[in-house]
Amino acid sequence: MKIKLSLSVSALLLSFSVTAQTDDSAAIRKIVNDIMNNAKAYDNLRYLCKKIGPRLSGSSNAQKAVEATARMLKEAGADTVYLQPCMVPHWIRGEKETGYVQLAGAAKHPLKLCALGNSYGTGKKGVSAAVVEVNNMKQLDELGLANVLKGKIVFLNFAMNQTYIEVFNAYGESGVARWGAPTVCAKYGAVAAMVRSLSINPDDYPHTGVTSYNDSFPKIPAVAISTNDADWLSSQLKRKMKLTAFLQTNCQMLPDAPSFNVVGEIKGSEFASEIITVGGHLDSWDLAEGAQDDGAGVVQSIEVIRAIRASGIKPKRTIHAVMFMNEENGGRGGSKYLELAKKNKEQHLFALETDAGGFTPRGFALQMNDQQFEKVLRWKPLFYQYGVYNFSRGGAGADVGHLYELGTALAGLAPDTQRYFDIHHAATDVFENVSRRELHLGAANMAALIYLVDKYGL
């Protein structure tokens, strides 16, 4: 009897969950269809890329993007749109950089190069020195301790590992060449750092990105050169060719500038004090239009607001679509969002970031406790028909990552990454390299996850 009873209870529970899944499947299908047919994300991205362009923190274009996305959020149907003031680093590239390699007794080989973000310039005179190639951090220390790097330009040739199928892992491993190694070169007396671009493709474009300094050591100039130039230079050095390099960069760090996060809000109907955030970053590097990084994430987040409105859903919880400022070279927008959340004693239930490009969505990286993780996994089958299977633990993103200290459950949209680093931080990150369909499919899956978290909590 007892067994029979518990069997019928579980049958009842099962039928509940099957009904819920059917309802949810239909509701999600409605949202997805609306986005695939009526989304404004692609048109909004065209505006950000073509009418505004590069949006480096502190620039007048970044301010134009603040105003434009505030307007887009209103048009999308947000109840209220407001700005969160924050001070941001104001780095400028100045006049275009130049550089070349001089082989003894041969013509100069001009380099495709750019200064790294936040780096110090060489000044008008430039820097000229012999070049030493280094392939990893261990070798950098060995050569540094042997006093081989003093007075040299250090060529940090940390090629991204082609065998890693998840390209973000290759970026994470080789990225230290850009964000950590230049200051170690300075520690060992080098006069400049020349970094192989963090592209996994052979190409002629320098890929910029942020570097950092340690106040205990001199602040030496740091540049990126294209992967093709890096391969050529490495081959010359392997042939023991006698050579020097010349670099001239004009960048400088100006005093911090005022800027803003942009927040579009839909007030919750039942649990208004519980906040669900969806966001991307509004700033971009200066060499291109910041289309995939992260114009795509910005317009996808705005699209979630539009789709919720268009589908007639009344969220129980409060939804924030946030355009974070300064992810690329300071992260000030993300830390301001956390600071205000603490100050205003806000309750942040969940935050979803999209900053890995607007490519075909494959899944979500989930940064949350076991109980929440199990709950999200139960929703997984609802996503299969949209080609989204990969629900695994991982870092959600740099902007929403700040909320982790509040105990907020975090997620990051995980699109296909095979082509992201071909264009990441390079002149090729333009609107033409974004697929309308892939962009909208990403937004559709984000909206589906937000719908489920809002309906069931976490």
Ligand SMILES: [Zn+2]
């Ligand atoms: Zn980004």
